[in-house]
Amino acid sequence: MCTRVFRQFAPRLSAARCGMVAAMAMMSSTLAAGPAAAWQGTAPVSKTKQLQQATADLKAMADSLRGAVVAFNASMCPAGWEPYAPAQGRFIRGINQNGDRSIDPDGVRAPGSVQADELKAHTHTHIQMVYDNNVDGVDSTVTHSGEHHNEQRDTGATGGGETRPKNVALLYCEHR
Numbered sequence: 001m002c003t004r005v006f007r008q009f010a011p012r013l014s015a016a017r018c019g020m021v022a023a024m025a026m027m028s029s030t031l032a033a034g035p036a037a038a039w040q041g042t043a044p045v046s047k048t049k050q051l052q053q054a055t056a057d058l059k060a061m062a063d064s065l066r067g068a069v070v071a072f073n074a075s076m077c078p079a080g081w082e083p084y085a086p087a088q089g090r091f092i093r094g095i096n097q098n099g100d101r102s103i104d105p106d107g108v109r110a111p112g113s114v115q116a117d118e119l120k121a122h123t124h125t126h127i128q129m130v131y132d133n134n135v136d137g138v139d140s141t142v143t144h145s146g147e148h149h150n151e152q153r154d155t156g157a158t159g160g161g162e163t164r165p166k167n168v169a170l171l172y173c174e175h176r
Contacts, residue, residue: 062080065175066175066176067174067175068174068175069084069087069172069173069174070172070173070175071170071171071172072170072171072172072173073170073171074171075171076171077171077173078173080175080176081173081174081175081176082173082174082176083171083172083173083174084172084173084174086112086113086114087172088172090114091164091165091167092172093115095108095109095111096108096109117162117163119163124154124155125152125153125154125155126152126153126155127150127151127152127153128150128151128152128153129150
């Protein structure tokens, strides 16, 4: 529907908007010819049918998008779209339709369901050799004379406020 001529003058229009512009152009040329022109020859009638088909196609395209959630590189959703609240500040995870809990521990989840933060259970331990230097009964990790024994030690806390992969911020919007 979107012709090369329209693309030349408006290269950044989406296919749907370009189609609307083309449809409006066809409508205006048909209306400019006047009502009597519809009865003279087949061109205006043909354009009217094209316009009707283009309008039906645009409506079908818009209807097919209802409920769609799309990421936009914008700070506001476009007209006809609303922010999709469940995605705000969250990573998107595809639904695991086969229920394999090795992929998603919750199995098959409903669309829009939210999982809380979680870090998979694991441990960090190490063994440190501690030398007994028999100085005032105090163990030392610096002096290496005398007897020694092993002690289990913690690595200590490290990291930031959350566990996350590298990411980019986009606005998720739902078509209404």
